[in-house]
Amino acid sequence: MPDRQSLAALLPLGLAMALVGASFGAVAVAAGVSLPQVLALSVVVYAGGAQFLVVAAVVAGAAPAAVVFGGLLLNARHLPYGLVLADVLRGSWPSRIFGAHLMTDEATAFTTAELASHGDVARARKTFFAAGITLFLAWNVGTAIGAVGGNFLGDPNALGIDAAFPAALLALTAGAWxxxxxxxxxxxxxxxxxxxxxxxxxxxxxxxxxxxxxxxxxxx
Structure with a gap:
């Protein structure tokens, strides 16, 4: 399971993830995306930058191909993430596909920090799925709240939420230096x-x- 440092960082990260997800839900509905589509985006795509890009494309009337290409560029960093986590996610194909879907900057940082601290692949695997599932649920619950409740959050950057993610990643990876x-x-x-x-x-x-x-x- 995640160590105390990781658990301490996971809770505020989950809250920040939910708040940004709520902002996305509110912005998407306000832009004219239907509630089912907003919820489906967060479940199926599960990539904040790409999801906001989709909303911007809807507003601008961009071609679907341009949206797909932009999403691929935004998430190109997942290629090296997959290489780093290859041993951790080794297993059945359904397990690998599920793990790939949960792969985010934060879940990857939690897992690599666990590997650096303990060198135990089995333990790192538990850490990855614990962090990945927690953050996935936080994002989707936040999206639903924002989509249903309206734009009550405003700009999450004004609350300093944008700084929570890089700060937590820095704290998690510093132990490996x-x-x-x-x-x-x-x-x-x-x-x-x-x-x-x-x-x-x-x-x-x-x-x-x-x-x-x-x-x-x-x-x-």
Whole structure:
């Protein structure tokens, strides 16, 4: 099961996830997306950035192909996530597909932190599904509340909710920076991502950061 540090971070993350989900539900309904469609988006797509993109596309009248392409770019970082979690999610195909659907930045951070702390794949698997299911439920409950209750939250960024996710990810992964090489790899990867994000299409800054990880990690 998740350790105390992970559990302490999971509860506020779940709340933040629900609040942002509520914001999405309210915005989507206000944009003209039907209630069943809003709920289905959160269950089937389960990707905040891509879901907000769909709503923006509905308002702008964008072509479906453009929406799909944009969603793929936004979520391209899940490719390396899948490689990192390959051993953790190993098993039957239904289990792998379910795990892939639950894969988010936060669930991946929880799991990699567990692996770094204990090196136990079976324990990391339990951590992944505990975090993944909790956050999935929080997102969908929040979406339903927002869609039914209206736009009562306003902009979640005004509440500082947007800062909760990166802060929690930083706290979770910091325990893995045990050596100077670990810190060099993490810092260079982060620097590349920060520089690349403003100039690359949305979602590709993280992929560019992986190049920094590879360069800094040579010689380990």
């Amino acid at each position: 045990r050596t100077r090489v670990d810190r060099r790899v993490a810092l260079l990867g982060a620097a590349v991502a920060v520089v690349a994000t403003p100039v690359l299409p949305a979602g590709l800054g993280v992929i560019a950061g992986l190049l920094g990880l590879i360069a800094a990690g040579r010689g380990r």
